[in-house]
Amino acid sequence: MQRLVRLAALAFASTFATTRPASAADSDIRLNSLGYLPLRAKLAAVSAPATTFNVLRDADGSVVLNGVLSGPVNDADTGESVLTADFSALTEPGTYHLEIDGVGRSVSFPIDPDAYRAAFVTSMLGFYGWRCGTEVAFDYGGVHFGYPACHLQDAHTEPLGGTGMGDGQGGWHDAGDYGKYTVNSALTAGVLLAAWEDYQAVLAPIRLQIPETGGPLPDFLAELKWELLWLLKMQYSAADGRVSHKITEASHPGFVMPQADTGARSFVPYGTAATADFVAVLAKASRVYRPFDAEFADRCLAAARVSYDFLTANPGNVAAAETGFIGDQYASTDTDDRLWASAEMWVATGDAAALAAFETTLRPPAVSVDFDWPSVANLGVFAYLGSARDGREPATLAGFRSALVGAADTLVKNHRLGGYGRALTNYYWGVNGSLARTCMVLSQAYRVAPNADYIDTCADQLAFLFGRNPFNRSLVTGLGLNPPLHPHHRPSAADGIDAPYPGLLVGGGWAYRQIDGPPVIPACTQPEGLCWSDDQNNYMTNEVAINWNAALVYALATFVGGGVQVPTGNGSAGAGAAGGPAGSAGAPSIGGAGGNAGASVSATGGAPGEPSRGSKSGCGCRVGGSSAGALPWLGAALALAAALRRKRTSGR
Ligand SMILES: [Ca+2]
Ligand SMILES: [Zn+2]
Numbered sequence: 001m002q003r004l005v006r007l008a009a010l011a012f013a014s015t016f017a018t019t020r021p022a023s024a025a026d027s028d029i030r031l032n033s034l035g036y037l038p039l040r041a042k043l044a045a046v047s048a049p050a051t052t053f054n055v056l057r058d059a060d061g062s063v064v065l066n067g068v069l070s071g072p073v074n075d076a077d078t079g080e081s082v083l084t085a086d087f088s089a090l091t092e093p094g095t096y097h098l099e100i101d102g103v104g105r106s107v108s109f110p111i112d113p114d115a116y117r118a119a120f121v122t123s124m125l126g127f128y129g130w131r132c133g134t135e136v137a138f139d140y141g142g143v144h145f146g147y148p149a150c151h152l153q154d155a156h157t158e159p160l161g162g163t164g165m166g167d168g169q170g171g172w173h174d175a176g177d178y179g180k181y182t183v184n185s186a187l188t189a190g191v192l193l194a195a196w197e198d199y200q201a202v203l204a205p206i207r208l209q210i211p212e213t214g215g216p217l218p219d220f221l222a223e224l225k226w227e228l229l230w231l232l233k234m235q236y237s238a239a240d241g242r243v244s245h246k247i248t249e250a251s252h253p254g255f256v257m258p259q260a261d262t263g264a265r266s267f268v269p270y271g272t273a274a275t276a277d278f279v280a281v282l283a284k285a286s287r288v289y290r291p292f293d294a295e296f297a298d299r300c301l302a303a304a305r306v307s308y309d310f311l312t313a314n315p316g317n318v319a320a321a322e323t324g325f326i327g328d329q330y331a332s333t334d335t336d337d338r339l340w341a342s343a344e345m346w347v348a349t350g351d352a353a354a355l356a357a358f359e360t361t362l363r364p365p366a367v368s369v370d371f372d373w374p375s376v377a378n379l380g381v382f383a384y385l386g387s388a389r390d391g392r393e394p395a396t397l398a399g400f401r402s403a404l405v406g407a408a409d410t411l412v413k414n415h416r417l418g419g420y421g422r423a424l425t426n427y428y429w430g431v432n433g434s435l436a437r438t439c440m441v442l443s444q445a446y447r448v449a450p451n452a453d454y455i456d457t458c459a460d461q462l463a464f465l466f467g468r469n470p471f472n473r474s475l476v477t478g479l480g481l482n483p484p485l486h487p488h489h490r491p492s493a494a495d496g497i498d499a500p501y502p503g504l505l506v507g508g509g510w511a512y513r514q515i516d517g518p519p520v521i522p523a524c525t526q527p528e529g530l531c532w533s534d535d536q537n538n539y540m541t542n543e544v545a546i547n548w549n550a551a552l553v554y555a556l557a558t559f560v561g562g563g564v565q566v567p568t569g570n571g572s573a574g575a576g577a578a579g580g581p582a583g584s585a586g587a588p589s590i591g592g593a594g595g596n597a598g599a600s601v602s603a604t605g606g607a608p609g610e611p612s613r614g615s616k617s618g619c620g621c622r623v624g625g626s627s628a629g630a631l632p633w634l635g636a637a638l639a640l641a642a643a644l645r646r647k648r649t650s651g652r
Pocket of ligand 1: 273332333334335336337373374375376
């Protein structure tokens with residue numbers, strides 16, 4: 001009975017999946033519905049008893065690989081007993097599905113050297129669909145989306161001590177709401193700029209469905225410039241480096257289209273975290289845009305310098321005064337933000353004082369496996385490590401390199417613990433974005449120590465987000481198998497179109513408290529890994545946000561064009577892949593030594609300094625490496641900030 005109900009639901013919902021049709025499939029076989037890259041690990045989760053699996057070619061029904069399921073793992077996050085099918089040895093491009101005696105068949109999936117390009121393009125379209133202050137119009141899946149220019153009233157300057165309106169038009173809406181927040185905007189743009197720095201060779205020629213396509217900038221940078229131009233407007237003036245914390249109304253509007261949201265919006269006073277993030281991202285932008293647009297690069301760097309000078313002259317943390325507005329939105333103490341700013345100013349200019357500020361404030365290990373807007377020090381470390389400049393203190397440089405590799409090793413270890421390959425062992429608001437963001441740590445670590453496990457672990461985070469998860473669903477609108485239909489996103493709800501805006505990653509499950517407001521959603525009482533619902537009112541698990549999408553874009557960019565051309569290593573899951581009659585020629589040997597999927601799962605987490613499994617408080621972001629207590633203030637700040645993030649959206 002349960003099986004029939006689930007199949008019926010799947011058949012209904014799969015009609016909305018646009019990447020390819022999902023044929024009849026058993027929901028107990030969960031895999032990356034976007035497909036797999038020939039050289040990367042290929043794992044599926046099986047949540048029903050079985051012993052062996054077959055991989056069949058769709059075209060002729062032939063068995064191309066068979067293997068023994070590994071496990072089971074008692075997955076503490078879901079309460080499920082989960083087996084793993086490892087078919088990494090299958091590298092021949094084609095369309096396939098799994099069949100498992102006593103369980104059924106999976107959806108069909110491609111093995112394709114460029115399996116994630118379309119998802120990358122659609123995830124960038126998600127940003128276009130967030131644009132503010134301009135007409136938005138695009139087509140996706142045969143549906144037209146869009147709205148006329150919104151929030152042209154941005155914004156009142158009285159909270160800054162001005163009179164009347166200043167120019168705060170443009171940028172992207174932040175999430176499911178229409179606010180524009182400097183701290184989150186800068187983190188988002190910083191991650192996207194990093195994607196460009198790391199993968200520009202493959203991203204540069206990609207055309208996006210935006211008005212600027214074909215112009216002087218690569219489309220990726222054109223979309224991002226829309227946000228950077230808005231950020232520049234958040235600085236008080238060219239002579240006053242303080243940076244406004246946000247533009248919002250006094251409270252969130254209802255579920256209306258953006259052009260119908262005509263309440264008074266204001267610049268909210270500066271905070272030093274917002275000011276430092278502004279410095280960091282504009283210094284970074286000055287480097288990235290210089291080859292294409294020197295005038296814009298100069299403008300970014302000049303603005304960054306004015307605000308950096310303000311910060312060095314005013315070393316104390318100043319929280320934005322949000323009196324009269326929703327309080328504590330993206331509130332974050334500024335230590336990590338100043339670190340990021342110092343690192344980027346040094347990389348952009350060679351400023352020795354900025355380098356000294358970074359090296360004397362942040363000491364190794366201090367690389368987090370898990371970071372988001374409350375904790376941007378990692379971005380400073382990545383900028384520091386990635387620079388070609390001379391002058392770094394050798395022991396500090398070596399220490400950060402070692403810490404970065406240690407953090408990546410922790411992520412690899414984590415992703416082998418549970419049944420679904422998550423590299424993080426904890427849950428909190430927006431953790432889907434953090435799963436994708438682990439790809440930044442893994443990719444940076446790969447540059448220091450080229451270990452194929454790092455790239456495979458990143459790929460497995462995408463697998464989770466696109467179907468190798470307990471829901472057997474894609475968690476990104478408009479993409480993959482049975483994607484979310486009801487995100488907490490005002491335009492998706494108010495536009496009268498059934499399909500939601502595409503390319504948006506939902507926040508994901510965690511043990512949320514009761515959600516106030518009609519209708520009340522009670523606290524989730526299931527295992528935490530199951531606490532997501534595709535419910536517009538469940539903003540704690542089903543909202544969308546620019547910082548999560550930026551992480552998704554980075555993760556997908558890692559594999560556009562196939563990514564690094566190294567084969568997956570041994571021992572990724574321990575499946576006893578039998579020699580398939582076809583498709584496995586030339587594949588690296590797998591299985592045997594080093595199997596991990598059957599390893600015992602600790603319910604309490606690993607060594608000090610690693611995330612504790614099942615943490616239910618705060619962001620759960622911990623400092624990686626060998627010294628757990630290196631930065632006690634950072635953990636406290638992250639927990640506090642994550643708690644405030646909850647406050648940010650409560651009472652909607
Ligand atoms: Ca901070
Ligand atoms: Zn708007």
